[in-house]
Amino acid sequence: MKKLYPGGKAKVFTVSYDDGVLQDVRFVELLNKYGVKGTFNLNSRLMRQEFAWTHESGMVVRRLSPAAARSLYDGHEVASHTLTHPYLDHAGRDVILREMGEDRDELERLFGREVRGFAAPFTFWSREMADCARLCGFEYARISEESRSFAPPEDRFNWRAGIFHLSPDLEDFVDGFLATDRELAVCQIVGHTYDLDAAGMWGQMEDILRRVAACPDVAFMTTLEIVRYLTEKGML
Ligand SMILES: [Zn+2]
Numbered sequence: 513m514k515k516l517y518p519g520g521k522a523k524v525f526t527v528s529y530d531d532g533v534l535q536d537v538r539f540v541e542l543l544n545k546y547g548v549k550g551t552f553n554l555n556s557r558l559m560r561q562e563f564a565w566t567h568e569s570g571m572v573v574r575r576l577s578p579a580a581a582r583s584l585y586d587g588h589e590v591a592s593h594t595l596t597h598p599y600l601d602h603a604g605r606d607v608i609l610r611e612m613g614e615d616r617d618e619l620e621r622l623f624g625r626e627v628r629g630f631a632a633p634f635t636f637w638s639r640e641m642a643d644c645a646r647l648c649g650f651e652y653a654r655i656s657e658e659s660r661s662f663a664p665p666e667d668r669f670n671w672r673a674g675i676f677h678l679s680p681d682l683e684d685f686v687d688g689f690l691a692t693d694r695e696l697a698v699c700q701i702v703g704h705t706y707d708l709d710a711a712g713m714w715g716q717m718e719d720i721l722r723r724v725a726a727c728p729d730v731a732f733m734t735t736l737e738i739v740r741y742l743t744e745k746g747m748l
Pocket residue numbers: 530531593597633634
């Protein structure tokens with residue numbers, strides 16, 4: 513018999529967005545409107561510094577303050593994205609452990625709930641980082657490399673992103689997901705919500721959420737919920 517997600521759903525859809533910026537407010541409103549659940553990967557130290565930077569489009573991107581973020585993500589997952597968003601390519605183990613562990617502790621204090629997911633900053637990932645994520649108490653680590661696949665992850669500490677939202681074939685990918693009859697299909701879209709402003713793609717994103725939400729076969733879960741479900745079923 514075909515394996516299913518909770519509620520007897522054949523497939524699952526999720527989004528995983530990084531950096532905790534102002535545009536998350538509008539994005540969470542959209543997710544809530546369509547009953548879609550997301551994971552938001554935050555840098556607790558940078559949130560405290562009200563860190564802002566200029567995007568290549570000239571737009572100033574601002575992070576959410578702890579006060580602004582506190583209740584925003586209710587109903588969604590808060591996950592770690594390191595304390596300070598460093599390049600970890602040549603970092604020592606002590607630095608990696610601090611960036612992961614202290615961010616997790618800080619986010620748990622800030623949000624008053626457990627934080628068990630990790631998303632890598634930038635594109636570098638290594639076996640040592642996977643080890644460190646495990647040691648810091650995370651249950652999974654999502655990396656930047658795309659899988660372009662609907663297959664459930666095989667290694668939860670090397671969870672490749674489904675598709676980056678600025679990919680030109682985003683629509684085709686979503687169409688493929690809606691059409692697939694692959695067992696336990698997963699569609700994960702990853703990105704940063706400031707891109708939705710910079711690329712003028714709020715309408716396109718809402719259209720995707722509307723179409724997926726209208727499909728009766730699709731469950732909506734956070735990345736952590738998917739990991740836990742697949743683990744419980746002995747699939748991961
Ligand atoms: Zn990031």
